[in-house]
Amino acid sequence: MSDSAPILDVRALYKSFGHLEVLKGIDLQVKPRELVFVIGPSGSGKSTLLRCCNRLEEPNSGSIRIEDIDILAPGVDINAVRRRIGMVFQSFNLYPHLNALGNVTLALRKVEGKTREEAESLGIQALTRVGLAEKAKSFPNELSGGQQQRVAIARALALEPVIVLFDEPTSALDPELVGSVLSVMRELRESGMTMVVVSHEMRFAQSAADRVIFMDDGRILEQGPPEQLFNAPDHPRIQEFLRTIQAH
Amino acid sequence: MDLLISSFFNLDILEQAWPFLLAGFWMTIKLTLVVVPLGVAGGLAVALLTTMRSRIVKWLVVIYVDFFRAFPPLVLLMFIAFGLPFLKIDLGAFGAVAVAFLLNTSSYYGEIFRAGIESIPRGQYEAARSTGLSAVQTMAYVVIPQATKNVIPDLISNTLEVVKLTSIASVVALPELLFAARQAQSVTYNATPIIAAGIIYLVCLWPLVRLLSRFEHRQIALH
Numbered sequence: 001m002s003d004s005a006p007i008l009d010v011r012a013l014y015k016s017f018g019h020l021e022v023l024k025g026i027d028l029q030v031k032p033r034e035l036v037f038v039i040g041p042s043g044s045g046k047s048t049l050l051r052c053c054n055r056l057e058e059p060n061s062g063s064i065r066i067e068d069i070d071i072l073a074p075g076v077d078i079n080a081v082r083r084r085i086g087m088v089f090q091s092f093n094l095y096p097h098l099n100a101l102g103n104v105t106l107a108l109r110k111v112e113g114k115t116r117e118e119a120e121s122l123g124i125q126a127l128t129r130v131g132l133a134e135k136a137k138s139f140p141n142e143l144s145g146g147q148q149q150r151v152a153i154a155r156a157l158a159l160e161p162v163i164v165l166f167d168e169p170t171s172a173l174d175p176e177l178v179g180s181v182l183s184v185m186r187e188l189r190e191s192g193m194t195m196v197v198v199s200h201e202m203r204f205a206q207s208a209a210d211r212v213i214f215m216d217d218g219r220i221l222e223q224g225p226p227e228q229l230f231n232a233p234d235h236p237r238i239q240e241f242l243r244t245i246q247a248h
Numbered sequence: 249m250d251l252l253i254s255s256f257f258n259l260d261i262l263e264q265a266w267p268f269l270l271a272g273f274w275m276t277i278k279l280t281l282v283v284v285p286l287g288v289a290g291g292l293a294v295a296l297l298t299t300m301r302s303r304i305v306k307w308l309v310v311i312y313v314d315f316f317r318a319f320p321p322l323v324l325l326m327f328i329a330f331g332l333p334f335l336k337i338d339l340g341a342f343g344a345v346a347v348a349f350l351l352n353t354s355s356y357y358g359e360i361f362r363a364g365i366e367s368i369p370r371g372q373y374e375a376a377r378s379t380g381l382s383a384v385q386t387m388a389y390v391v392i393p394q395a396t397k398n399v400i401p402d403l404i405s406n407t408l409e410v411v412k413l414t415s416i417a418s419v420v421a422l423p424e425l426l427f428a429a430r431q432a433q434s435v436t437y438n439a440t441p442i443i444a445a446g447i448i449y450l451v452c453l454w455p456l457v458r459l460l461s462r463f464e465h466r467q468i469a470l471h
Contacts, residue, residue, distance in 0.1 A: 054378055079380045080380065082378055082379065086378075087374075087378040091371055106379070106390075108383070136333060155375075
């Protein structure tokens, strides 16, 4: 990786829900074109970290900069910021009342102010990228889980984000559908998209991630290239975690 | 049997009463066309207010909804039509009906829309907001369309009640269908006009009832 300025720069991030401290001082920099993989036991704060990065959760303190814009600053146009940050959810969250193309084009039309024709041509491009152009007119309930998640990825891509956050994108999928989503993510990675992925897909991490981050109890315990983290982690906690994952 | 037919299904009487019934029918249609959209729009506004964070607004809405659901619409109408003019607020008969129905039916429609909005999972809001849609746009393009679809049977069912309730407009001398029928009855000493009015209601509302049960069956099938 070059030492270009990070796309995402998180410093000393703290987040509590009531008395429960979920993030206890997170520092994380993600460079352009980097794929950062976040693993860790459930409840370790992985999803909360991701959700703070587009302010679906409000952190208690710390700073988050996206392309050098302080997204926590008072008066920041959060809707403009969110356009630059794609987000893919565990449960897809497609709009059931709109077809695939409608899902992908809604923000293009209402946020970016594009005409229906412009939005639809961009929408078809995004759907083509995830291999689902022929499903443009299908409604979410007519699509498999894997197809729904790929439409959700297209919805994020259509806005041309500078970074895409994946929050356990395959954990709601039947095993035979996981591959189609991962191959779309791999294609994205190869096209140079900057990505942060929270997931338990260790094989994918091993082959696609630039860096793996292990989170435990609201902190980053260890980080490094996948070979190092998976084969020779410093912390016994990580070895233990990897064993339980592999047992499944 | 003959007596039954001559006092309830008398064609001669029907012929005489028909112009009155027709005029009443048009008035009922006019009332419905004003009162139902007003109530639906008011109800949507009430439901949207309940989604606001402010606790004061939430409380005010609860009071509003509780009050107008418990207060008899007939008394409300009479107060607005005959009481408010003493405060120099004279809305006229039609205006009084419109306001009374807005207050009464918006609280019912409001509760229906609220249930619909509450049925939409958080993930829908999050997905919309994560693509840069504002809170208002999220409501308008993502939440309300789905919420409305989820409560169509309740909206239809409530609308049926509202249409029948328009007959209370007769107390402020708006000659709607039932009022016209009762007038005709008292002039002819014959119940045929009332029966005819009933049949008109039945014929007009029956398609809605059919539609309603089709939606209800579809919802059961979906679940």
